[in-house]
Amino acid sequence: MSLMELRKVWGSAPLLAVSVGVFIRDEHGRVLLQRRGDDGRWSEPGGALDPGEDFLTGARRELLEETGLTCDDLALLPLPEGLQDGPDLYGRYPNGHEIYVVGRRALGTLPAAALEHAAPDDSGETLELAWFALDALPDLSSNANRRSLSVLRARVGLPPLPLAPTPPPPPLGNHLMDLRKLVGPRPLFSPGANVLVTDDHSRLLLLRHGGTRKWTLPGGGLEPGETFEQTAARELLEETGLTAARLEPLEMYAGPAYRFTYPNGDTVDNVSVLYRAHGVTGDLTPQDGEVLETGWFGVDDLPDDDELSGELIRANVRHWREGQSTQP
Missing domain, CATH: 3.90.79.10 (Nucleoside Triphosphate Pyrophosphohydrolase)
Structure with missing residues (x-):
C-alpha cells in the first residue's frame, strides 16, 4: 500500500516513509534543489517508493516527475553514506502528517544547461528549480535534506549542517503488526x-x-x-x-x-x-x-x-x- 492509502486508515500518526533522495550535481559542483509546493522551502527531488519498487527505479521516476529530467549516470550512493534512517529524520508536513524517512540516497550529474529543459509535472510539488553551491544552501525543508546534503558536503571538506530539534521517537512496539490490524x-x-x-x-x-x-x-x-x-x-x-x-x-x-x-x-x-x-x-x-x-x-x-x-x-x-x- 502507498503512504496515501495508509493515511486513510492510520491518520496523522508517524509512519515509516520508505523513500529515495535524488542528488544531481553540475560541472561546477552545485546541487539541484526544488522549492516545494507544500512548505515553500527547498529540498532535493525524491519521495516515497511505490509498492514493489526498487530504489533506483524510484529515483528515476521521482526525478522525472519533479523536474522533467533524466540522468544517465544516476546511481545509489554506497553504504553507509547512502542510507537514510534514524530519529533525526522525523518530519511533520503542514497538514500534520508525521513520518520517519528510511531509505537510500542517489547521486548523478547533469550539465548546468539541463535546467533550461526542466519541466516538472503539474502536481504542484515543484514550484521552482535552481542550482546551489554546497556552501551556500537555501532554507531547507527537513532534517532528511540536511543530513543528505551533509553527506555531499563532507565529500568536499565542508562541515555538517545543523539539524532541527525533533520529538523523541515512539516507544518500541510492533509497527507492522499495528498496521496489519487496519x-x-x-x-x-x-x-x-x-x-x-x-x-x-x-x-x-x-x-x-x-x-x-x-x-x-x-x-x-x-x-x-x-x-x-x-x-x-x-x-x-x-x-x-x-x-x-x-x-x-x-x-x-x-x-x-x-x-x-x-x-x-x-x-x-x-x-x-x-x-x-x-x-x-x-x-x-x-x-x-x-x-x-x-x-x-x-x-x-x-x-x-x-x-x-x-x-x-x-x-x-x-x-x-x-x-x-x-x-x-
Whole structure:
C-alpha cells in the first residue's frame, strides 16, 4: 500500500516513509534543489517508493516527475553514506502528517544547461528549480535534506549542517503488526535488517522460524525512529541472545524480487539491510516461540533454496557464500 492509502486508515500518526533522495550535481559542483509546493522551502527531488519498487527505479521516476529530467549516470550512493534512517529524520508536513524517512540516497550529474529543459509535472510539488553551491544552501525543508546534503558536503571538506530539534521517537512496539490490524494482508513495506553471524569454524548461523518453519537469518523489522543498525542489534539479541561489538553494513535489498507472502497470507515488500556481525559474544539462546531451532552451516552443507524463508534470505545467504568462495 502507498503512504496515501495508509493515511486513510492510520491518520496523522508517524509512519515509516520508505523513500529515495535524488542528488544531481553540475560541472561546477552545485546541487539541484526544488522549492516545494507544500512548505515553500527547498529540498532535493525524491519521495516515497511505490509498492514493489526498487530504489533506483524510484529515483528515476521521482526525478522525472519533479523536474522533467533524466540522468544517465544516476546511481545509489554506497553504504553507509547512502542510507537514510534514524530519529533525526522525523518530519511533520503542514497538514500534520508525521513520518520517519528510511531509505537510500542517489547521486548523478547533469550539465548546468539541463535546467533550461526542466519541466516538472503539474502536481504542484515543484514550484521552482535552481542550482546551489554546497556552501551556500537555501532554507531547507527537513532534517532528511540536511543530513543528505551533509553527506555531499563532507565529500568536499565542508562541515555538517545543523539539524532541527525533533520529538523523541515512539516507544518500541510492533509497527507492522499495528498496521496489519487496519489493512489486512495487503502488501506493506517492511524495512528491516538481517545479520550474518559466523563461528570460529566459518559456519553461518541460521534460525528455523516459528511462523514459516523455514531457515532464516537473525533479523526483523525496523520501528519508527530506529536506525537499521539498531534494528539489527536488537533483533540479534532478541532472537539469539548474542551481541555484536560491531555491525558492518554490506548490502541493501529492495524491489519486487523481495516481496514475501507469509503462510497466513500477509504480504510484505522487504526493504532490508544486511549486516555482518563482528566480535560476537554471549550464549546462543533461541527466542522462545519465534525460533524453533538453530544451526551452524558451512558453505557445502547449507539448506536448499526451498528450505530458506524467501528470496530475501536466499539473496543474503548467496552474498555470504560468494564472499566465502573469494577468501584465500
